[in-house]
Ligand code: HEC
């Protein structure tokens with residue numbers, strides 16, 4: 001671990017980036033020496049998985065502020081949430097280009113599927129825990145919390161999506177507040193901050209050993225799921241979204 005960490009010191013970054021010439025080039029652009037975005041720089045990344053580099057609790061408020069900031073700068077909900085988390089996580093996470101998550105905006109370039117804030121935050125969680133169990137634990141909780149919580153937090157203009165889908169989230173917000181979908185900007189900006197911060201909080205709890213899932217599947221959905229879900233009697237559907245948000249019972 002010590003050796004791998006060393007790869008990522010400032011000096012080594014500059015060496016990997018091409019030595020003194022890159023150093024001058026970086027200084028010339030006014031970019032911080034630790035910036036992962038230096039053009040032409042090659043950084044020797046440590047071997048994956050990287051969970052060991054998540055070694056101090058995330059500053060939840062900072063994650064929230066950064067996500068709001070990046071959304072405001074036009075990164076969109078998914079990239080904004082992802083970028084805030086990887087930058088707060090620091091190296092080596094911050095070396096991953098955040099634009100990999102840009103597609104997630106508005107539920108996948110406007111398709112209204114998975115809320116981009118969840119998608120981006122979940123990508124950062126997955127980057128930390130990889131195939132480990134915590135990826136599923138944290139993201140499952142994030143989806144459940146998002147579905148059941150009036151968002152954005154700390155405003156009267158909030159709504160419960162009853163779903164992790166962007167489409168349901170926006171339409172329920174329009175219904176609850178009387179706003180138009182095209183007016184969603186400030187709302188989605190605040191929500192992106194809330195979701196990124198929530199993911200940070202859960203990761204801190206995992207790290208501290210205090211994580212307790214608090215959003216299990218509802219009894220109603222569980223009844224449908226047990227029959228229709230994988231391995232059930234019908235075994236003809238997949239997913240743990242609230243069935244009632246789209247189907248009537250029978
Ligand atoms: C005890 C098992 C069982 C449970 C619990 C159950 N279903 Fe079904 N469901 C069935 C069966 C059997 C059919 C097939 C009916 C048919 O094909 O005629 C069906 C059919 C359906 C269909 C197909 C369209 C239709 O109405 O025929 C939908 C959608 C559906 N169920 C949704 C749900 C939802 C939502 C819930 C929970 C609120 C639920 N089911 C609970 C057994 C169950």
Ligand code: HEC
Pocket residue numbers: 165221224225228229236237238239240241242243244245246247
């Ligand atoms: C976001 C909306 C949504 C949610 C949530 C959802 N479904 Fe569906 N479901 C659909 C759609 C769309 C179809 C396809 C219907 C079609 O094309 O006719 C479908 C189809 C089905 C069918 C087959 C229907 C048929 O006619 O045979 C079953 C059974 C079913 N869903 C069960 C469930 C169960 C159980 C849940 C909860 C665990 C659930 N669904 C949650 C949207 C949803």
